Amino acid sequence: MAKILIAFYSRRGENWVGGSIRNLSKGNNEIIVEKIKALLPDADVFRIETVKKYSGNYMTCIEEAKQELSQNARPELDARVENIDQYDTIILGYPNWWGAPPMAVLTFLESYNFSNKKIVPFCSHEGSGLGGSIRQIKQLVPDANVTAGVAIGGSAVAHCEREVNEIVAQTK
Numbered sequence: 001m002a003k004i005l006i007a008f009y010s011r012r013g014e015n016w017v018g019g020s021i022r023n024l025s026k027g028n029n030e031i032i033v034e035k036i037k038a039l040l041p042d043a044d045v046f047r048i049e050t051v052k053k054y055s056g057n058y059m060t061c062i063e064e065a066k067q068e069l070s071q072n073a074r075p076e077l078d079a080r081v082e083n084i085d086q087y088d089t090i091i092l093g094y095p096n097w098w099g100a101p102p103m104a105v106l107t108f109l110e111s112y113n114f115s116n117k118k119i120v121p122f123c124s125h126e127g128s129g130l131g132g133s134i135r136q137i138k139q140l141v142p143d144a145n146v147t148a149g150v151a152i153g154g155s156a157v158a159h160c161e162r163e164v165n166e167i168v169a170q171t172k
């Protein structure tokens with residue numbers, strides 16, 4: 001049977017929410033993943049996490065992320081997916097950072113062979129939508145079947161059932 005992996009990056013701490021800085025005890029993508037998992041209880045979940053954590057301070061993190069982007073960095077991740085071959089579909093969630101996925105997501109994509117697998121991206125954001133992320137993902141994993149993806153407003157994750165349904169629909 002087709003097996004699904006939900007892989008996501010999400011950062012706790014201060015973030016930009018609907019026009020002001022707020023301290024999030026749970027990241028937006030974490031909340032979205034809980035909603036996806038409720039619809040796909042058999043899916044496995046993998047949290048993409050860096051060895052060196054980003055600052056919990058929003059302004060500092062903005063600078064850290066900007067520097068990594070300009071250096072085309074590949075931050076080291078703290079864990080690997082066990083036996084990626086068992087999954088034929090990967091739902092991939094991440095925040096929009098400077099119009100792109102966090103560089104840790106690029107490290108993740110370069111760490112496995114995604115040939116002939118389906119990748120369903122979703123991206124939480126504060127106005128920039130999916131940014132250039134779908135094009136970037138397609139460039140990094142040209143042999144995967146990358147779907148159109150789904151953008152979710154970060155300040156609206158408490159009520160994103162329509163978008164979550166769309167993510168699940170793109171796995172079919």
Ligand SMILES: Cc1cc2nc3c(=O)[nH]c(=O)nc-3n(C[C@H](O)[C@H](O)[C@H](O)COP(=O)(O)O)c2cc1C
Pocket residue numbers: 009010011012015016017024026027028029030058061062063065094095096097098099100124125126127128129153154155
């Ligand atoms: C370093 C950094 C850069 C960001 N850059 C953008 C951006 O370019 N466009 C945008 O719409 N939102 C941007 N945001 C806001 C996040 O995309 C948004 O808050 C997202 O929902 C966070 O998801 P998370 O809580 O799962 O990490 C940025 C946030 C951070 C921390």
